[in-house]
Amino acid sequence: MVMADQTDKSTRILTISDCEQNIKTCQEKLGNYIDSKDQDDAQIRLQAEIGIWARMIHHINNGEIVTINDKNQLHWVSGDSNKTIN
Numbered sequence: 148m149v150m151a152d153q154t155d156k157s158t159r160i161l162t163i164s165d166c167e168q169n170i171k172t173c174q175e176k177l178g179n180y181i182d183s184k185d186q187d188d189a190q191i192r193l194q195a196e197i198g199i200w201a202r203m204i205h206h207i208n209n210g211e212i213v214t215i216n217d218k219n220q221l222h223w224v225s226g227d228s229n230k231t232i233n
Contacts, residue, residue: 157217163207165215166200173197 177193203221206213212224 158214158222159216161203161207161213161215161221163204166204166207169200170197173200 173193173196177190177197203213206223214222214224216222
């Protein structure tokens, strides 16, 4: 297990399975908003989340190492610069 922050014991390597599960969860939530016109912001946010998880699959498939913690913060471990996304 790669620990991006040694004080955060919840950090682990993000997997394609994690991403696929998050996409499925977002799609299920999105399905709840189909008939509700008052939920435009929620729909936009869920569609954006689906896009982010799909992009994470792309990064993982390209050999990049990304970690995630219990706060769903993503952190790139590979490459010259380490990046964190909150």
